[in-house]
Amino acid sequence: xxxxxxxxxxxxxxxxxxxxxxxxxxxxxxxxxxxxxxxxxxxxxxxxxxxxxxxxxxxxxxxxxxxxxxxxxxxxxxxxxxxxxxxxxxxxxxxxxxxxxxxxxxxxxxxxxxxxxx
Amino acid sequence: xxxxxxxxxxxxxxxxxxxxxxxxxxxxxxxxxxxxxxxxxxxxxxxxxxxxxxxxxxxxxxxxxxxxxxxxxxxxxxxxxxxxxxxxxxxxxxxxxxxxxxxxxxxxxx
Numbered sequence: 001x002x003x004x005x006x007x008x009x010x011x012x013x014x015x016x017x018x019x020x021x022x023x024x025x026x027x028x029x030x031x032x033x034x035x036x037x038x039x040x041x042x043x044x045x046x047x048x049x050x051x052x053x054x055x056x057x058x059x060x061x062x063x064x065x066x067x068x069x070x071x072x073x074x075x076x077x078x079x080x081x082x083x084x085x086x087x088x089x090x091x092x093x094x095x096x097x098x099x100x101x102x103x104x105x106x107x108x109x110x111x112x113x114x115x116x117x118x
Numbered sequence: 119x120x121x122x123x124x125x126x127x128x129x130x131x132x133x134x135x136x137x138x139x140x141x142x143x144x145x146x147x148x149x150x151x152x153x154x155x156x157x158x159x160x161x162x163x164x165x166x167x168x169x170x171x172x173x174x175x176x177x178x179x180x181x182x183x184x185x186x187x188x189x190x191x192x193x194x195x196x197x198x199x200x201x202x203x204x205x206x207x208x209x210x211x212x213x214x215x216x217x218x219x220x221x222x223x224x225x226x227x228x
Binding site for chain 1: 221
């Protein structure tokens with residue numbers, strides 16, 4: 001299998017501060033990772049695709065200056081929510097594919113990070 | 119881009135009954151169709167998937183069917199149990215980028 005670990009699992013911050021969420025592939029090298037956001041009782045919405053060593057590709061409507069994504073190594077991608085506001089409160093989930101075992105792309109999800117902005 | 123529609127949004131069944139969730143997709147090039155089960159506050163868990171070269175796949179009480187011509191696929195759960203209660207998401211993908219349906223909340227009553 002493939003294990004993806006996400007940290008922290010939950011975080012509470014004050015409005016205006018920045019929060020960093022880490023996503024790690026533990027037993028494989030993930031050249032591509034995906035970041036999703038999920039509001040209560042809603043589906044997972046793709047925010048951006050993170051490629052190792054290059055700039056992330058953001059989905060339409062996602063502010064790249066607000067949601068900074070860095071994929072500096074083959075096992076780590078980070079999402080930083082800058083100047084967080086209450087409307088950014090959500091469940092953020094990362095995922096990755098294991099290129100060694102799958103062509104079509106089964107996704108392996110992290111545990112998710114619940115962000116609450118006061 | 120891909121658009122995935124999922125129905126119903128909620129589904130209530132009695133324990134032991136069957137449950138069927140249906141999805142349609144728009145991109146004929148999509149070739150991978152996973153189904154995820156998500157419990158409250160937890161990560162989605164893959165329960166079954168099907169690829170475009172297969173019409174049906176079964177794993178114990180869970181089965182998925184795919185009609186490429188009509189661009190729809192369905193999840194079938196037989197002999198439902200209370201622990202099947204969760205939100206189920208279908209998805210379609212091409213080249214690893216998954217597009218999710220809006221989800222179906224399944225409630226199985228004892």
